[in-house]
């Protein structure tokens with residue numbers, strides 16, 4: 001049976017670009033023709049708010065789903081992407097599925113404290129809709145608590161956004177330890193999809209130094225795509241839009257399209273056990289960027 005690729009975007013540091021990456025990689029993969037579900041796992045509901053989902057629009061949250069109160073399908077909200085894509089001369093309306101979160105999720109640690117196999121609640125719930133999607137992306141909260149462990153148990157890949165800033169590498173050690181312990185004890189299928197350098201400012205020595213340090217320390221685990229600091233990415237949530245819908249000709253769009261392609265390539269490569277020639281992916285990406293920039297347009 002078809003199974004979605006499930007990926008957690010995790011870093012216990014806040015402000016590193018997890019939510020921005022989940023929304024825009026989700027949109028990027030959708031534009032590339034994939035069926036995508038993104039799941040807000042942060043009680044602060046940043047992803048939910050990013051997409052302009054009104055609290056009134058929310059019938060059920062991921063907390064209801066994890067508690068087994070509703071089928072996950074009942075919690076899904078479908079957001080049309082305001083970007084349109086033209087395939088073979090006809091316009092097709094793309095959309096992305098979202099499961100929202102709200103503050104009630106902050107009760108999870110206490111509610112589930114004595115629940116049997118409490119680390120597997122998300123995995124079990126999501127298994128019921130796994131076949132409906134190509135990719136399921138989890139936006140983790142900035143902590144390594146039970147919700148994050150649930151995301152790691154429900155995923156086959158973990159991606160780690162890292163802000164190219166002072167002290168960026170400091171929290172990585174405890175993060176890697178946590179991931180390794182989940183791999184060893186709870187989810188042998190989990191692998192590290194890669195580290196994503198975010199909010200890169202080429203004018204700053206510090207940004208460049210952090211990327212160099214990451215390359216040196218983590219080698220091929222660092223994805224080739226670097227997400228540049230781009231104001232458009234910070235503005236788009238005010239309009240409830242992903243970057244492809246908000247500013248299709250921005251650096252932000254270009255970077256997130258590259259990242260979506262690289263993530264697709266990495267997952268496919270890992271699955272088929274072929275190592276994909278990085279150069280091949282790269283040159284295809286450059287072509288795809290100009291193709292897609294040409295076909296995506298604002299409403």
Ligand SMILES: Nc1ncnc2c1ncn2[C@@H]1O[C@H](COP(=O)(O)OP(=O)(O)O)[C@@H](O)[C@H]1O
Nearest residue numbers: 014015016017018019020199228229230233234
């Ligand atoms: N590449 C970027 N360029 C400019 N601003 C960014 C970029 N990535 C994230 N931001 C902004 O930085 C803040 C933190 O990003 P966010 O994705 O919410 O991080 P996290 O989910 O890790 O806390 C947000 O205000 C967001 O708009």
Ligand SMILES: [Mg+2]
Nearest residue numbers: 018019042046
């Ligand atoms: Mg966030």
